[in-house]
Amino acid sequence: MDAALVKSLQDQGLDFELDKDLSTMSSLGTGGRAECLATPHHIGQLAALLDLADGHGIPVTVVGSLTNTLVSDDGIRGIVLSTRSIRGIVIKGDLLTAYAGEKLDEVINRAIGHNLSGLEELGGIPGTVGGATFGNAGANGKDISTYFFYSDYITKDGRIRRMPSYSDAFSYRHSPFTDDDIILSTAFRLIPNRDTAESRKRKEHFKQMRMEKGQFKYPSIGSIFRNPPLLSAGRLIDEAGLKGFVHKGAMVSPYHANFIVNAGGATSRDIWELSQIVMTAVERKFNITLEYEIRMLGKFD
Ligand SMILES: Cc1cc2nc3c(=O)[nH]c(=O)nc-3n(C[C@H](O)[C@H](O)[C@H](O)COP(=O)(O)OP(=O)(O)OC[C@H]3O[C@@H](n4cnc5c(N)ncnc54)[C@H](O)[C@@H]3O)c2cc1C
Structure with a gap:
């Protein structure tokens, strides 16, 4: 440099x-x-x-x-x-604003602590608010867009902007942001709720479900592929006989077939090659082309 x-x-x-x-x-x-x-x-x-x-x-x-x-x-x-070190949470009434580097799971805890509900279903999703907003992270029927009010962001040429909520801004694992935008903070309009204990229980339930599904048994980056309309990518991969399939240091998770995990000593190349093997197998068996949900940085082919 x-x-x-x-x-x-x-x-x-x-x-x-x-x-x-x-x-x-x-x-x-x-x-x-x-x-x-x-x-x-x-x-x-x-x-x-x-x-x-x-x-x-x-x-x-x-x-x-x-x-x-x-x-x-x-x-x-x-x-x-x-942006993981750009931290801070501000709560005013039912509006919670989290800076991009805050951990989403911690934001949910803070919301609950202030009698604000809505985000419990996203409990246990690892990662930051910036990453979650960019990818419209979601689980259990909700996603970031459900309570999104606005995000402040800066473009790579230094202009600070505000992205409001509008009807078709977000879709499945997709947000209106481009690779030129850097999300600084996201404001969520949440639901006032007096029953903090119940919200906390719900959130912990959703987090616990992840543990029970073995999501944290191996190092991973979550679901590799998007679910095709009305179908489950994990089920297609399972039915293609690939659950637990090992390729070099990479493995299709024996717990959740849409996770490709580091089974020990994997390289990113191993993960990528196994993802290509999976795509080919699903295409052959079901004539369905899986699309990546994960983001890839740098060169692969
Ligand atoms: C065990 C496990 C379970 C998971 N379960 C789920 C799940 O249920 N649902 C789900 O949606 N995801 C899930 N994920 C994936 C992941 O945790 C989320 O997508 C998370 O929101 C990503 O956040 P991150 O900070 O790690 O983003 P990164 O991986 O660092 O980045 C992801 C994308 O966001 C962009 N980005 C990050 N920060 C910013 C910013 N400030 N401004 C602009 N762009 C930015 C990056 O350029 C990149 O394109 C899971 C992952 C794991 C490991």
């Missing part, structure tokens, strides 16, 4: 690491190195970082906490900007 840029990053007091091994950050435990991983702590630092990167012609790739992203073993050139 350009020495002048490194000096400017230091001068700005930015938190960054050069040649950072991203496998240590990914929930899958795979992936190559980032030329530079920068973790700004507030919006001023983030804006300064974008300005510097632009001035030096360095590409910026945005991530949260890498629980839904397959990072190429070849690594990522330029700056990987993680």
